[in-house]
Amino acid sequence: MNSKKRMTSRQLQAIERRQQLLGSAKKLFAKNGYYNTSVRSITQSIGMADGLIYHYFPNGKLEILHTIIREGCEVLSEHVNKILAGIDDKMTLDEVIVYFCKEARNTFQLDNELIIIMFREKDLLGRETSELLLKTFVKIWNAVNAFLKKRAQFGEIRQLDFGMATHQLMCTVASTVIMKYLGDNKLQQHNDNTYIERLIQFTTNSWKRLD
Template sequence: MSKQPRSRSATSRDRQAAERREQLLAAAKSLFAEKGYHATSTRMISQKIGMADGLLYHYFPDGKMEMLQTIIRDGHEQRVSRIDESWFLVQDDPNVPLKQCLLDFLLTIYRILLSDKELLRIQFREQELLDGVVLNYLTESVSQRRTQMAKLLERRAALGQIREIDYEAAAVQIMSINMLIVFKTVSGIDLTDGDTESFRERLIDNLLDGWKRADSAPD
């Protein structure tokens, strides 16, 4: 009978520790996004949630560098999960016009990326601090999305909707459209003429014009 209360107590402590850890990550994320990694001290992170100095290292032995890597990795995992769910909705429906498919997907990805502007700012600003494991994970996940897009284009070519092209290069072109728009958000430099939806559609139209089959061109 005496073991059960200890088990419940241990479970409660574990839950409290997990909650405290998440509070620390949220505080660090907010400060990293606002002030930058180097301008943020562990004391500032602890004070933001009312924690005693030094206790942070109980949860993150490697301090704020461990917190930075965790924020980027966990945030990107959540982002990829949402992107994969969206991809499943569009990738296997050849009845949807290719232009609409690409526009819908790019808009969905854009909204997912902008749903966490703090993560975007940190990732762009602190990319040189990412360790090899996290950087390789980010690179591999983007590469997988590129391959998925390339296969979609290849399927559409097999259906006669576009001509044969370099599908991998074309996938990079499509993905770069959103990166230009996201760059505006994190840098303030606007290359879209102020209208992101029109800009996105114009670039897709330009790509599709170049991918037309020769026998689909007007006389």
């Protein structure tokens, strides 16, 4: 029994140390970049001996990067599922897109360091991670495309090129995220909810019936 308790304690400690390593590496990768972050700087920030990092991540720093992105993408994917589940047929087209824009912004806030790392180190993404990102993007694309087709069936918008409309909507959502994180005071007037609602209305008006 005591041996089992000690083993459980070691396992818990190993999980904690692993998470400490990932947390330290994430902060440093986001701040300094992957290539400017040494293994020593990762271990020193949590008071760990350099060699122990290879006990948890045998392939070293690159394995840590892939783990951070893979595990982070899994969390983001779950968040995307919750966003899509929150779309109700009773909501108007504009209400859905406003909701989608706001939730997209919240998604970036969910793990800002992860987003920075993914964009900066995109050339170092492993195949598994790239496929996960693509799968998440395709899931969003298909959901938006299906949503627009359903709204056309309801008569809320006219029949149109739904692939192009999906692209247009995704770009609109992305632009609201970019405006929020540029941090330029000149763009603050384009950064509030009123402006976002006007932007969305301008976009959706081109999809609605002319009669």
